[in-house]
Amino acid sequence: MFRSIECGEINSQHIDQSVTIAGWVHRRRDHGGLIFIDLRDSKGIVQVVINPENGTDLHNIGEKLRNEWVVQISGTVQSRPAGTINPEMITGEIEIDAKNITILNQSETPPFYINDEKIEIDELLRLKYRYLDIRRPKMNNALKARHKVVKFIRDYLSDQGFLEIETPILIKSTPEGARDYLVPSRLYPGNFYALPQSPQQLKQLLMVGGIEKYFQIARCFRDEDLRADRQPEHTQLDIEMSFIDQEDILNLIEDLYVNIIEQLFPNKNILNPFPRLTYKESMLKYGTDKPDLRFDLTFIDFSDIASKTDLLVFKSTIEQNGIIKGFTVPNGASLSRKKIDALTKFTISKGAKGLITIGLIDDDTIKFDKLEISNFKSNISKFLTLEQLRDISRKGNAKKGDLILIVAGPEKTTNASLSALRNKLGEDLSLADPNMLAFAFVVDFPLFDYNEDEKRWDATHHPFTMPKEEFQGLIETDPGAVIANCYDLVCNGEELASGSIRNHDFELQSKIFNILGYTDEQIDLRFGQLVNALKYGAPPHGGIAPGIDRLLMLLTDSNNIRDVIAFPKTQNGIDPLFESPGPVDYEQLNELNISINTTKEES
RNA sequence: GGCCCCGUGGUGUAGCGGUUUAACAUACUGGCCUGUCAAGCCAGAGAUCGCCGGUUCAAAUCCGGUCGGGGUCGCCA
Known part of the structure; x- marks a missing residue:
């Protein structure tokens, strides 16, 4: 038996008991006389005292020990002397008075700290020595x-x-x-x-x-x-x-x-129950199908007000069927010019043409119908009338000290850039409770998605997704309008799950393959096994x-x-520990009838 | 494939044209030390600054390229 108890499990109830423990030397403190060893196993850390009074041989071993050596120690559990209790340690009330130490294995000095996690280690090195990284808590x-x-x-x-x-x-x-x-x-x-x-x-x-x-x-x-x-x-x-x-x-x-x-x-x-929102609603309010619901900041459509202005950006956006939307940042007007410039730059980097900012300068007497032009700090104030600025503030539900951010442009890039901006502000302004997991379901996705590049319809989720019954008549006439029995689970701006009810009916499935533009041959090659199975009494089914x-x-x-x-891989798909992918022997390739074309690629 | 950030003793950082024999902390090695817990004190060893090229009297430092890592767009039904 290697051990009678695990390090992290020892407590004051074990005082006076003889125990045998095994683990790694987490830290050693050598006082010349007394030597303290923090011994670590998978359950925790316990302090071992090596007292020279327990024998010279024992003490000599204690002097030799180094970090990460593997040892087996037997001794007696004792309470620590008054004043030496360590409240930071779970096992801080007791210690092991070592009677016998066996060195099970030695260790070279590790390439990085195992016993100190405050220092962030280069991830490549952690991956190369993943077995040591895994030892870290x-x-x-x-x-x-x-x-x-x-x-x-x-x-x-x-x-x-x-x-x-x-x-x-x-x-x-x-x-x-x-x-x-x-x-x-x-x-x-x-x-x-x-x-x-x-x-x-x-x-x-x-x-x-x-x-x-x-x-x-x-x-x-x-x-x-x-x-x-x-x-x-x-x-x-x-x-x-x-x-x-x-x-x-x-x-x-x-x-x-x-x-x-x-x-x-x-x-x-x-959030219990999980909020549910439709795809359409999510795109309108958050500009994304995976909204971070830990904080508010919902989007507002300003196109009606914008359509009445003379601002060229607004006019051309409306003419080109674009959208004009934005959101109000509470107390955002106090952000410095530099920060607002950085936000603009960020939004542009995410695809927007620019960012309209309207700050409502702090003033105790502020009332929307009495807001004066001097209350607005904006990069477009000279293009709008006072009334239009007031309308925007009212619609944006903005209060004094708030900042309204607006993007105008094509629907897709406007939503994408505003959504990225929203997430960035959520982070910059610490709007999210760090312990919040804001799960939510997004439902009612469209069945098809038009692929502009290839001029055809793609399946939004996958080709087996069932359209909602009331839309099945539109599959051939108006594919873009068909809503699917399809749903996502999202959390804190991440997509966590995706699922759908499937087509169990062969005819319906064939119709959908048609819209997706598959030939019979392609259907047979890729999905033949499933399509055939649908002919033999496939039950209604779905999943996630x-x-x-x-x-x-x-x-x-x-x-x-x-x-x-x-054991993950790096961003380039490399495993630094095994150095995979790697070459294989000629014999292996030969057996597989594979020859490697070693001609270097141009460029 | 595009864009952004990073690469300096084992580790984490500083230095950003000459004051550097490249600094600091920690780890490491040796010595001292009987109540520490990031133990302490003393001494020592350890880096041609990712690589290649260029500019310059002089490059860790500036420029170009390249390799590696991270982030992101494309991509991920």
């Missing part, structure tokens, strides 16, 4: 949190009658969507498996198979460029159910998430797929996805 705790959440999900869904079913990692490439990772087949030269971008078709086939309630903690692979919240392989909670409607799925997810937060992360605040990594990011206050993954 931050990573260690993130992985523990991850386990707890996944276990909770498994228990919760199992209790509700869900079956966890594994689906293949080696499947078939179904182009469209993201780029596939490919795996060459040895037995069929020139043919490839693809790693699944998600188990989408498989879980629908499970529904046709009569499973009714399926889930999987599923790894998904997409060969696309990375971001702070994207990895080439990420984990989804994949869920699919039969004989249900949208409401059943939203209620299930809401209850699951509320329980995860309340039971595992009680220090987090949530919440991202596990992004949820963990929010739960652990991480600002990047790599911090909740044990």
